[in-house]
Amino acid sequence: MKRYEKFADQIAQLIRSGMLAPGDKVPSVRHASRTYGVSPSTVFQAYYLLEDRGLISARPRSGYFVRELAQHPLAEQETSAQSARTTAVDVSELVFSVLDSLKDPHTVPFGSAFPSPELFPLPRLARSMAHALRDMPAHAVIADMTAGNPDLRRQIALRYMVSGVRLALEELVISNGALEALNLCLQCVTSPGDLVAIEAPAFYATLQVLERLQLQAVEIPVHPREGIDLATLADSLARLPVKACWFMSSLQNPLGASMSEEKKRALYELLQQHQVPLIEDDVYAELYYGSQPPKPVKSFDRDGLVMHCGSFSKSLAPGYRVGWVAGGRYAEQISRLKLMTTISPSVPAQAAIADYLQHGGYDRHLRKLRHALESQQDAMLASAARHFPPGTRVSRPSGGYFLWFEFPEAVDSLQLFQLALAQGISLAPGPIFSATRGFRNCARLNHGHPWTAQSERAMEVLGRILAAF
Amino acid sequence: MKRYEKFADQIAQLIRSGMLAPGDKVPSVRHASRTYGVSPSTVFQAYYLLEDRGLISARPRSGYFVRELAQHPLAEQETSAQSARTTAVDVSELVFSVLDSLKDPHTVPFGSAFPSPELFPLPRLARSMAHALRDMPAHAVIADMTAGNPDLRRQIALRYMVSGVRLALEELVISNGALEALNLCLQCVTSPGDLVAIEAPAFYATLQVLERLQLQAVEIPVHPREGIDLATLADSLARLPVKACWFMSSLQNPLGASMSEEKKRALYELLQQHQVPLIEDDVYAELYYGSQPPKPVKSFDRDGLVMHCGSFSKSLAPGYRVGWVAGGRYAEQISRLKLMTTISPSVPAQAAIADYLQHGGYDRHLRKLRHALESQQDAMLASAARHFPPGTRVSRPSGGYFLWFEFPEAVDSLQLFQLALAQGISLAPGPIFSATRGFRNCARLNHGHPWTAQSERAMEVLGRILAAF
Numbered sequence: 001m002k003r004y005e006k007f008a009d010q011i012a013q014l015i016r017s018g019m020l021a022p023g024d025k026v027p028s029v030r031h032a033s034r035t036y037g038v039s040p041s042t043v044f045q046a047y048y049l050l051e052d053r054g055l056i057s058a059r060p061r062s063g064y065f066v067r068e069l070a071q072h073p074l075a076e077q078e079t080s081a082q083s084a085r086t087t088a089v090d091v092s093e094l095v096f097s098v099l100d101s102l103k104d105p106h107t108v109p110f111g112s113a114f115p116s117p118e119l120f121p122l123p124r125l126a127r128s129m130a131h132a133l134r135d136m137p138a139h140a141v142i143a144d145m146t147a148g149n150p151d152l153r154r155q156i157a158l159r160y161m162v163s164g165v166r167l168a169l170e171e172l173v174i175s176n177g178a179l180e181a182l183n184l185c186l187q188c189v190t191s192p193g194d195l196v197a198i199e200a201p202a203f204y205a206t207l208q209v210l211e212r213l214q215l216q217a218v219e220i221p222v223h224p225r226e227g228i229d230l231a232t233l234a235d236s237l238a239r240l241p242v243k244a245c246w247f248m249s250s251l252q253n254p255l256g257a258s259m260s261e262e263k264k265r266a267l268y269e270l271l272q273q274h275q276v277p278l279i280e281d282d283v284y285a286e287l288y289y290g291s292q293p294p295k296p297v298k299s300f301d302r303d304g305l306v307m308h309c310g311s312f313s314k315s316l317a318p319g320y321r322v323g324w325v326a327g328g329r330y331a332e333q334i335s336r337l338k339l340m341t342t343i344s345p346s347v348p349a350q351a352a353i354a355d356y357l358q359h360g361g362y363d364r365h366l367r368k369l370r371h372a373l374e375s376q377q378d379a380m381l382a383s384a385a386r387h388f389p390p391g392t393r394v395s396r397p398s399g400g401y402f403l404w405f406e407f408p409e410a411v412d413s414l415q416l417f418q419l420a421l422a423q424g425i426s427l428a429p430g431p432i433f434s435a436t437r438g439f440r441n442c443a444r445l446n447h448g449h450p451w452t453a454q455s456e457r458a459m460e461v462l463g464r465i466l467a468a469f
Numbered sequence: 470m471k472r473y474e475k476f477a478d479q480i481a482q483l484i485r486s487g488m489l490a491p492g493d494k495v496p497s498v499r500h501a502s503r504t505y506g507v508s509p510s511t512v513f514q515a516y517y518l519l520e521d522r523g524l525i526s527a528r529p530r531s532g533y534f535v536r537e538l539a540q541h542p543l544a545e546q547e548t549s550a551q552s553a554r555t556t557a558v559d560v561s562e563l564v565f566s567v568l569d570s571l572k573d574p575h576t577v578p579f580g581s582a583f584p585s586p587e588l589f590p591l592p593r594l595a596r597s598m599a600h601a602l603r604d605m606p607a608h609a610v611i612a613d614m615t616a617g618n619p620d621l622r623r624q625i626a627l628r629y630m631v632s633g634v635r636l637a638l639e640e641l642v643i644s645n646g647a648l649e650a651l652n653l654c655l656q657c658v659t660s661p662g663d664l665v666a667i668e669a670p671a672f673y674a675t676l677q678v679l680e681r682l683q684l685q686a687v688e689i690p691v692h693p694r695e696g697i698d699l700a701t702l703a704d705s706l707a708r709l710p711v712k713a714c715w716f717m718s719s720l721q722n723p724l725g726a727s728m729s730e731e732k733k734r735a736l737y738e739l740l741q742q743h744q745v746p747l748i749e750d751d752v753y754a755e756l757y758y759g760s761q762p763p764k765p766v767k768s769f770d771r772d773g774l775v776m777h778c779g780s781f782s783k784s785l786a787p788g789y790r791v792g793w794v795a796g797g798r799y800a801e802q803i804s805r806l807k808l809m810t811t812i813s814p815s816v817p818a819q820a821a822i823a824d825y826l827q828h829g830g831y832d833r834h835l836r837k838l839r840h841a842l843e844s845q846q847d848a849m850l851a852s853a854a855r856h857f858p859p860g861t862r863v864s865r866p867s868g869g870y871f872l873w874f875e876f877p878e879a880v881d882s883l884q885l886f887q888l889a890l891a892q893g894i895s896l897a898p899g900p901i902f903s904a905t906r907g908f909r910n911c912a913r914l915n916h917g918h919p920w921t922a923q924s925e926r927a928m929e930v931l932g933r934i935l936a937a938f
Contacts, residue, residue, distance in 0.1 A: 096805060103615070105608060117607040126602035129817060133595035138586040139574060141788030146572070176645055176790075176811040183810050187681075192661055208809045212656075319610030319816035321645075336565060340677045341652050342645040346815030347788030348598060 004045035005371065007038055011046065012378055015055055015066055026056055026064045053375060053451075054382035067382065075393045077224045077255075077406045092211050095204045095432045101421050108458040111417075111426030114318055115401050115448025119372055121365050125317055125356055132351035144351075145344035148174035152354035156310075156324055159357075165299045165308075171331045173338060174324050176345045178283045178311035181325035183209055184337045185279045185307040186244065188330050190215055194243040197236060199228055201404075201433035201442070203253040203281065206246055210435070217435045218242060222252060224395045224404065227259035230266060237274045244277050250294040251284035254404045254433050254444035256397025258294050268300040277330065278306045283323075286315040286366050288399040289374045304328030312353055315366060320349040372450070373401045379451035380459070387463030401448030410469045411441045419465045425458045473514035474840070476507055480515065481847055484524055484535055495525055495533045522844060522920070523851035536851065544862045546693045546724075546875045561680050564673045564901045570890050577927040580886075580895030583787055584870050584917025588841055590834050594786055594825055601820035613820075614813035617643035621823035625779075625793055628826075634768045634777075640800045642807060643793050645814045647752045647780035650794035652678055653806045654748045654776040655713065657799050659684055663712040666705060668697055670873075670902035670911070672722040672750065675715055679904070686904045687711060691721060693864045693873065696728035699735060706743045713746050719763040720753035723873045723902050723913035725866025727763050737769040746799070749777045752792075755784040755835050757868040758843045773797030781822055784835060789818040841919070842870045848920035849928070856932030870917030879938045880910045888934045894927045 014020045026032075026047070033040045047064050050056045056064045102112055109116075144150075153172050160167055175181035182205075190196060192214040198206050200219035210217050218236050221229045228247060236242060249267070250258045259267065271278050282296050298308035307330055311323035322345050327334045338344070356362065380403055384394060393406040407413070413429035420427055428446075430439025449455070483489045495501075495516070502509045516533050519525045525533045571581055613619075622641050629636055644650040651674075659665060661683035667675050669688035679686050687705050690698045697716060705711060718736070719727045728736065740747050751765050767777035776799055780792035791814050796803045807813070825831065849872055853863060862875040876882070882898035889896055897915075899908025918924070 092805070092809070096808075099615070099808070103612075105612070112611075114611050117610050120607075120610075122602075122605075122607055122610065126599070129602060130595070130599045133591075133598060136591075138589075138591055141586050141589075141591065141786075142583050143572075143574070145788055145790075146568070176814075179809075180811045192683075205809060212806070212809055214661075317610075319614055319813070321614075321811065321813055321815045336561070337681065339565075339568070340561070340648075340674060340681055342649045342790065342811060344788070344790055345645075346790045346818040348818055348821070349815040352817070 003038060004042045004049065007036060007042055008046035008049045009371075009374070010036070011050060012053070012055055020066050022066050024066045025062070026066060028063055053379050054386070055378060076396060077393045077404070092208045094437070095208055098417065098426075098428060098432055101417075101426050104424075106424060107421070108425040108454060109449060110445045110458065111428045112446045112448065115314065115369075115373065115446075116450060117318060118450070119369055119448070120316060120318060121356075121360065124360050125320075125352055128355035128360055129348060129352035131359075132355040133348055136351055140351075141347050144347045146339065148172070148344070149347065149350035149354050151358065152322075152350045155354055155357040160326065163293050163299075164295060165326075167298075167326050171304075171326045171328060172324055173327050173331055173335045174322065174345055174350060175338060176323070176342055177313050177321045178281065178309045178323035178325075179205060180338070180342065181307075181309040181311075181323050181334075182206075182246070182279060182281055184334045184341075185309065185325060185327070185330065186210075186213060186215070186246065187337055188307075188333050189244045189277050189279075195240055197233060197242050197245040197247075197276075198435070199247060199252060200435070201254055201430065201439050202246075202435075203248065204428075204432045206281075207433075207435050219435055222255055222257055224255045224257050227252060227257040227263065228267070230263065230270065233267070234270055237270065237276060242274075242276055244279060245271065246279040246281065247297075248281045248284075249297050250282060251287060251397060251400040253284070253400075254402055254428065256395045256400055256402055256404060258288075258398060261295050264295065264297045265300050268297050268306070272303070272305060275305070277328075280306055280308045282308060283311045283314050284400045285310060287370060287373060287401070289370055290398060298326060301328060304330070307334070315369065316356070316362065317349070317353055320353060321345055322349050322353050370399070373399075373448060376401070376447040376449070376451050377403065379455070380445065380447040383456055383459040387459045389463070389466050392466070401446055403445050403447060405443050405445060407441045407443070407466055408469070409441055411466060412469070413439070413441060413443045416443065416462075416465060416469075420462055423461050423465075425461060427462070472507060473511045473518065476505060476511055477515035477518045478840075478843075479505070480519060481522070481524055489535050491535050493535045494531070495535060497532055522848045523855070524847060545865060546862045546873070561677045563906070564677055567886065567895075567897060567901055570886075570895050575893060576890070577894040577923060578918060579914045579927065580897045581915045581917065584783065584838075584842065584915075585919060586787060587919065588838055588917070589785060589787060590825075590829065593829050594789075594821055597824035597829055598817060598821035600828075601824040602817055605820055609820075610816050613816045615808065617641070617813070618816065618819035618823050620827065621791075621819045624823055624826040629795065632762050632768075633764060634795075636767075636795050640773075640795045640797060641793055642796050642800055642804045643791065643814055643819060644807060645792065645811055646782050646790045647750065647778045647792035647794075648674060649807070649811065650776075650778040650780075650792050650803075651675075651715070651748060651750055653803045653810075654778065654794060654796070654799065655679075655682060655684070655715065656806055657776075657802050658713045658746050658748075664709055666702060666711050666714040666716075666745075667904070668716060668721060669904070670723055670899065670908050671715075671904075672717065673897075673901045675750075676902075676904050688904055691724055691726055693724045693726055696721060696726040696732065697736075699732065699739065702736075703739055706739065706745060711743075711745055713748060714740065715748040715750065716766075717750045717753075718766050719751060720756060720866060720869040722753070722869075723871055723897065725864045725869055725871055725873060727757075727867060730764055733764065733766045734769050737766050737775070741772070741774060744774070746797075747775045749775055751777055752780045752783050753869045754779060756839060756842060756870070758839055759867060767795060770797060773799070776803070784838065785825070785831065786818070786822055789822060790814055791818050791822050839868070842868075842917060845870070845916040845918070845920050846872065848924070849914065849916040852920075852925055852928040856928045858932070858935050861935070870915055872914050872916060874912050874914060876910045876912070876935055877938070878910055880935060881938070882908070882910060882912045885912065885931075885934060885938075889931060892930050892934075894930060896931070
């Protein structure tokens, strides 16, 4: 990151935290240059950048001010629902009709599940692929199927170690993306008819998988900043024969909530007490905006109760389909289930990623990626404040590339979805994140793509559709 | 193929068909040279090759003779069982213990499920990978996940057309190897508790998948040359609520049976009459030894009742994990199931194979591969005749890389498996191919690896263990 970008981030942080309120004058160039020990040209560049992001604006002969966007700053949401509900799941059809809408490359991809592929080091990965295939002994294409690429396993285990999670190499099962790992984990600890605790709202694939496996869901409310409601979970565990929990403890999809370390520890203790396994979906782990990676619940796991699922699809190599699970006491069973269904993720893809992790500069790439996503979040938040109707609330995730909007009661997000699509804009309507088709007036918007004039226009169009409800 | 190799094949064919019997003198060099219009040196080279394969031997001052191996030529088997049995499946543990035995690279891999990786054009594939990744637009890594690589889809559809099967491009679902396709097909047309018709003996993964999905099996006997017993199948379909059939109509694993075209048509008509879908596992389709590819049952499919599953894992790119299903009327549902479980096979692997199919010389490679497998089959058959006890019977598949041995009644192939493993030799014992752990005195041996002195010694060791029973 360049110096002026760093400085711009500091100022953005002051604005986001409220230290600099809407209408406030930002420090003059001379003042800032002296206070922060940076050159005047760095300050200028930073202010241009912030103006570009819509956070500040220049007033003739007066300097820069925090933008009036905050005339109606969007409020944060409350906890998603009041009590746990148990229910059969029936949402797949709806999800597929939304996913179908993403096929047209000319659609503004606010409904997409992925960040822009332009944010990933694909040419560098291609070099790693060539390098890996050149060095691969012939027998590895068969041997690596059952065991997984040994270098990749080591590299993944190392990254766990660095972030304070100790695990045995044997715990790791390499999978076809995190979604296969999550499927296998769930099959490993449930039978048709069983009850599984999930979040409300939840990642829609969670709902589809439960539906496919004929499982019942008990929906646990999620606070948009603090994560799942532990009291409700404790109550459900005490009352109901819950066979497993499937939670995203950091950067929850769609809300963006991240539980505190303390709360994660408490969650673990609760599950440990009931001996209910946790399937921890942590696919956005690398996309935190702060300086410290959030610890997973897995870091507190003493007895292999947590199956921690990760992936390179959102942080490095979309389309390569390489994920994994640190499967705790279930690892061998998970591995066997995999041998019966897909055998293995692609061996060349595994080898390419292993080579990249060793030589490609993953951490440097991640810093750039996080910075891009954070800037784009700023831009979408600012744009939403400009265009969306008063009474709209929004999440403030500390990472990832999704914002969760709660619109005024009159808005029906399934209609919104149809109307927006007719204007070439996709979005993910609230009901696809709910076993009971709740969150009718909510939607998830993706800010994983570079912010452009087209994005801004799309937000304006959405604002007009919203106002018409 | 070189001229002397072709000529050797002609002679081998005469021996295999019985035209040249054990002990017969093969034509003298001068005679053969004149009769077949080849040079004497070509005949010499061909005879050296046949001697090397153990089919003929030189007698001092008398010329070459068909080897005495055929003093007890191994007989073919009878049909595998007399009547259909319905049963729950419980064989996974046994299969895994066998698969585990294959991990040691020093073990003679007669138990392996794959041919030698040395038989595949891996360096050429790596070039295709580099080429494909260089040209791939960034958005394809995400777009190709849902739809599959468009070039790959076209290439696969073209190969169907060339072999006389017409299908709509929309029928094709690209999968993580054929095994995922088979799993998805089965989930598509069954629910837990349902009855599925399978072969006896059957590919062991079939049994594992049924067990995992809590399905019941009705086992249909298979003739080692002619394939499944249609009368028994017809009877089962009339009496029982069979929800689907899962058959290998060509080069059945483990027997190697290939049904005639006529019989395949009759099978289709029978299923059509009962409206029972067929999951046609055709992963060895490209490994036929003759000059004509066997037609699949799919070629008779008029109303989308057949789900035809194929793969590149056994013919081109092991470890890449790219297979497919031509899913007929079930294609969309299969595709959706895939989106809920693994989303997609690796996009780079798909692109590499698509590039290879267009530019790599697939048909040339296949001719070489088939020839190698056929020679190795000759070598293993000859070696078995030398070393295995009288009363041993063996299949004579017209393709692939497996032989199915039926040993004298006293042999317990699970014990044989353990004893052989202690000597560094793996094999696939009969009971792993049976829902009821039948075929106790049978075993499948892999001849997919170049035949060496070590292979010959391993057969000798097996022969000694067998004799001790």
